[in-house]
Amino acid sequence: MIHHDVIVVGGGLAGLRAAIEAKKAGVDVAVLSQVHPGRSHSGQAQGGINAALGNHPEGRDDNWEKHAFDTVKGGDFLVDQDCAVQMAKDAPGVIYEMDHWGCPFSRFDDGTIAQRPFGGAGFPRCCYGADKTGHYLLHTLVEQAYRLQVKMYVEQYAAGLIVHDGVCQGVVAYDMIHGGFEAFTANAVVIATGGAGRTYSNTTNSLISTGSGMFMAYYAGVPLKDMEFVQFHPTGLYTTQILMTEGARGEGGYLINDKGERFMEKYAPKFMELAPRDITARSIQIEIDEGRGIGGKGYVYLDLRHLGAEKILERLPGIRDLAIHFEGVDPIEEPIPVVPSQHYWMGGIDTDVNGATVMPGLYAAGECACVSVHGANRLGGNSLLETIVFGRRAGAEVVRYLGSLSDKRPNARTAFAAIQTMEQKVEELGARKGTENAYELRAVMTGVMKEHFFLFRDEPTMTAGLEKLLGVKARVKDINLRWTGSVFNVDMIRTMELEGMVDLALCVAMGALARQESRGAHYRTDFNTRDDVNWLKHTLAYYQPDAAGPRLDSKPVTLGHFELQERKY
Amino acid sequence: MPDIKFRVKRQDPGDNNNPEAHWEEYTVHYEGENLTVLEGLFYIQEKFDGSLSFRFCCRASVCGSCAMYINGAYRLACQTNVKHLDTDLITVAPMPHLPLVKDLVVNMDEFFAKYEYVMPWLVRHSPDPEKEIIQSPKERKKIDMPVDCILCGSCYSSCPSVWSLGASLGSKSEEYYLGPAALLKAYRFEVDSRDEGGKERIARWNNERGIYRCHTIMNCVEACPKELNPTEGIQWLKRAAVRRKLFRKAK
Numbered sequence: 001m002i003h004h005d006v007i008v009v010g011g012g013l014a015g016l017r018a019a020i021e022a023k024k025a026g027v028d029v030a031v032l033s034q035v036h037p038g039r040s041h042s043g044q045a046q047g048g049i050n051a052a053l054g055n056h057p058e059g060r061d062d063n064w065e066k067h068a069f070d071t072v073k074g075g076d077f078l079v080d081q082d083c084a085v086q087m088a089k090d091a092p093g094v095i096y097e098m099d100h101w102g103c104p105f106s107r108f109d110d111g112t113i114a115q116r117p118f119g120g121a122g123f124p125r126c127c128y129g130a131d132k133t134g135h136y137l138l139h140t141l142v143e144q145a146y147r148l149q150v151k152m153y154v155e156q157y158a159a160g161l162i163v164h165d166g167v168c169q170g171v172v173a174y175d176m177i178h179g180g181f182e183a184f185t186a187n188a189v190v191i192a193t194g195g196a197g198r199t200y201s202n203t204t205n206s207l208i209s210t211g212s213g214m215f216m217a218y219y220a221g222v223p224l225k226d227m228e229f230v231q232f233h234p235t236g237l238y239t240t241q242i243l244m245t246e247g248a249r250g251e252g253g254y255l256i257n258d259k260g261e262r263f264m265e266k267y268a269p270k271f272m273e274l275a276p277r278d279i280t281a282r283s284i285q286i287e288i289d290e291g292r293g294i295g296g297k298g299y300v301y302l303d304l305r306h307l308g309a310e311k312i313l314e315r316l317p318g319i320r321d322l323a324i325h326f327e328g329v330d331p332i333e334e335p336i337p338v339v340p341s342q343h344y345w346m347g348g349i350d351t352d353v354n355g356a357t358v359m360p361g362l363y364a365a366g367e368c369a370c371v372s373v374h375g376a377n378r379l380g381g382n383s384l385l386e387t388i389v390f391g392r393r394a395g396a397e398v399v400r401y402l403g404s405l406s407d408k409r410p411n412a413r414t415a416f417a418a419i420q421t422m423e424q425k426v427e428e429l430g431a432r433k434g435t436e437n438a439y440e441l442r443a444v445m446t447g448v449m450k451e452h453f454f455l456f457r458d459e460p461t462m463t464a465g466l467e468k469l470l471g472v473k474a475r476v477k478d479i480n481l482r483w484t485g486s487v488f489n490v491d492m493i494r495t496m497e498l499e500g501m502v503d504l505a506l507c508v509a510m511g512a513l514a515r516q517e518s519r520g521a522h523y524r525t526d527f528n529t530r531d532d533v534n535w536l537k538h539t540l541a542y543y544q545p546d547a548a549g550p551r552l553d554s555k556p557v558t559l560g561h562f563e564l565q566e567r568k569y
Numbered sequence: 570m571p572d573i574k575f576r577v578k579r580q581d582p583g584d585n586n587n588p589e590a591h592w593e594e595y596t597v598h599y600e601g602e603n604l605t606v607l608e609g610l611f612y613i614q615e616k617f618d619g620s621l622s623f624r625f626c627c628r629a630s631v632c633g634s635c636a637m638y639i640n641g642a643y644r645l646a647c648q649t650n651v652k653h654l655d656t657d658l659i660t661v662a663p664m665p666h667l668p669l670v671k672d673l674v675v676n677m678d679e680f681f682a683k684y685e686y687v688m689p690w691l692v693r694h695s696p697d698p699e700k701e702i703i704q705s706p707k708e709r710k711k712i713d714m715p716v717d718c719i720l721c722g723s724c725y726s727s728c729p730s731v732w733s734l735g736a737s738l739g740s741k742s743e744e745y746y747l748g749p750a751a752l753l754k755a756y757r758f759e760v761d762s763r764d765e766g767g768k769e770r771i772a773r774w775n776n777e778r779g780i781y782r783c784h785t786i787m788n789c790v791e792a793c794p795k796e797l798n799p800t801e802g803i804q805w806l807k808r809a810a811v812r813r814k815l816f817r818k819a820k
């Protein structure tokens with residue numbers, strides 16, 4: 001058994017920022033991560049991070065209030081307004097701090113941090129470092145974590161929470177390098193494991209974005225919030241769904257259909273290509289469905305050619321590399337084939353504005369959490385911001401919580417029992433006959449999510465999808481491990497997490513079926529308007545060990561700063 | 570719908586029945602025109618052999634997890650389209666000269682220990698300004714190249730000075746060559762106009778573990794899948810060390 005005051009599960013931006021905050025306060029904190037923190041999914045983020053700095057000549061009148069309003073409106077008013085206000089107020093400070101820590105942001109001529117326009121924002125407030133903003137932010141926090149000597153347990157896969165008398169006291173993790181399970185006990189745990197994009201077959205996310213932190217919390221009885229809200233990015237590469245950042249459109253890129261039209265004119269005449277993602281993604285899909293995809297096929301073009309080689313090489317070098325390597329297209333010469341792709345998980349572990357969950361000792365931050373600042377649709381550039389703002393807040397809150405505890409000794413017996421449970425589970429998985437193949441089932445599930453819970457939803461399609469998911473869930477009981485070796489067992493991790501992913505998928509499915517309205521990313525052709533009378537509320541999903549799917553409940557949205565209005569762009 | 574052969578180097582040092590390295594062949598089948606080496610490895614892991622171990626995360630050539638030795642060169646498995654290798658046999662081995670964990674997974678502890686040793690962070694002594702530290706686009710341009718390093722380890726594994734002077738684990742590592750990636754990182758901060766750590770950091774790279782072990786063999790430049798140039802950074806550090814010495818003497 002290993003003990004630290006605080007265990008942070010996840011070494012992405014949110015986890016590192018939380019750990020740094022706790023460490024600065026003198027707390028004994030350790031980060032546990034499935035991959036080296038510098039390899040976390042956050043490093044893939046391209047476009048930028050929002051803060052009303054007012055550095056851009058057209059952004060001088062920007063301020064936190066406008067940022068908060070754009071966030072609330074972008075989220076189709078399902079955002080908790082106090083939280084959005086808090087995030088927008090914290091934003092400039094945390095960005096300056098990242099600069100003071102060495103983050104290589106791009107610069108304007110006057111030497112200030114460069115900002116670019118981004119979707120759904122009234123001002124150019126997206127701070128960027130070329131098109132590699134996530135990589136730069138992540139490496140900066142990794143560097144600070146080393147500077148502050150934050151303890152890091154690398155390539156440790158957390159498999160379950162340790163809960164004693166309703167209080168979270170640590171995690172059990174699989175040591176990928178040395179083999180075996182170990183208990184990491186703590187007086188507080190921060191989950192920062194990122195999104196669950198891999199439950200869809202067509203995702204921009206990293207291969208490890210499987211939602212493991214979400215289902216760990218869910219199984220421990222903590223509710224998941226607003227899981228039916230899944231963001232589909234307008235522009236993933238046609239064959240691999242690797243992302244082409246919104247920054248490409250922020251820099252002036254066009255979306256073009258088979259007739260050569262900039263079709264966004266029809267759907268968002270004012271914002272054009274920079275309408276919020278849900279609207280842009282649906283518009284693309286309509287073009288494709290109505291036969292105006294390129295050559296009648298299932299994609300449209302993202303055209304950057306008119307930006308010229310110089311601008312592309314300076315502002316979008318990473319995009320160019322990715323398009324060349326993964327799609328065989330040089331954007332300087334040719335338009336890029338793109339399709340809407342799963343991108344971001346608005347829902348997640350229900351937390352307050354300081355990352356606290358309903359379970360004492362358990363906190364969450366980043367994409368795995370739902371505060372909620374994104375509501376029904378996240379604005380580009382707000383998610384990197386969320387990781388840093390709420391990672392920091394969760395870190396500070398944990399320190400406060402530790403100070404309030406009188407008894408600080410986790411229960412050793414419970415921790416040992418948790419290790420044993422995990423070892424038995426693996427033994428049992430290995431001993432099964434295994435009439436089902438975990439990877440085939442995974443493919444079925446991710447395909448169902450893409451076919452039945454994508455951009456356009458309706459009752460018959462979703463009911464059929466739910467049936468299929470329930471079928472998968474029943475069959476998961478018959479998968480087995482094919483290799484029970486101890487070191488770097490990829491098979492074990494991928495097999496074990498399948499069941500959790502299916503349970504997350506069921507939360508999406510049942511939440512989406514229940515919500516009889518259209519709001520943000522959740523668009524139902526059979527209920528195609530927003531219904532504030534009945535549905536201006538968050539969905540909560542609770543795990544039920546004895547039922548196939550979650551128990552659904554709801555909780556009110558916090559209003560008070562901005563009036564409800566129709567969302568037009 | 571083509572098929573392609575993969576020859577994969579396998580070894581589980583912890584398997585008492587078969588601890589030795591050996592090669593195994595698999596036929597990978599794929600639809601359409603494209604298959605990356607990483608996709609091929611997943612195909613093998615899912616269809617033929619659950620025990621295959623390899624690192625992965627982003628599958629978009631930005632996280633540095635999947636550097637391997639593929640058809641005789643350092644490559645990122647996720648960035649390598651088999652089509653571009655122009656052959657019907659793909660050979661995949663772990664990065665050489667590094668301690669092996671299993672199959673294609675090498676131990677990177679020493680690599681990161683050396684990274685940490687060079688103080689890879691911005692050092693400031695002046696009080697922080699209220700807003701950002703002003704940095705002109707020209708100053709920012711100086712760090713363009715080194716900030717793109719994804720710490721994949723290819724350059725480190727490729728460097729003969731690293732082989733002869735300490736890639737192995739458990740040795741008295743304090744004495745051994747830091748290698749190109751760590752020195753490139755030192756360079757990244759030395760040339761950052763916001764950094765004020767020159768005085769402290771120089772002792773970490775201007776010593777017997779540091780720049781003088783680089784004999785400009787340039788394997789690192791060849792190996793880097795991000796087309797970075799660690800040697801250029803190291804040469805800059807060497808010149809900076811000389812400048813500093815002269816400056817001191819003149820005083």
Ligand SMILES: Cc1cc2nc3c(=O)[nH]c(=O)nc-3n(C[C@H](O)[C@H](O)[C@H](O)COP(=O)(O)OP(=O)(O)OC[C@H]3O[C@@H](n4cnc5c(N)ncnc54)[C@H](O)[C@@H]3O)c2cc1C
Binds near residue numbers: 042
């Ligand atoms: C391609 C792409 C581009 C994007 N671009 C932008 C952008 O420009 N602007 C923006 O605002 N947002 C962007 N986003 C969204 C943003 O990148 C993510 O929401 C954000 O980085 C999530 O950070 P995180 O810290 O919450 O989680 P992650 O970065 O996903 O980190 C998760 C961490 O948890 C660890 N982990 C996971 N499971 C376990 C486990 N079971 N045990 C141990 N460790 C575990 C992982 O190792 C990792 O360290 C983008 C997303 C994608 C997919």
Ligand code: SF4
Binds near residue numbers: 719721723749
């Ligand atoms: S310099 Fe290149 S090869 Fe070396 S670690 Fe960085 S990205 Fe990899």
Ligand code: FES
Binds near residue numbers: 633636647
């Ligand atoms: S998986 Fe990230 S670089 Fe290949």
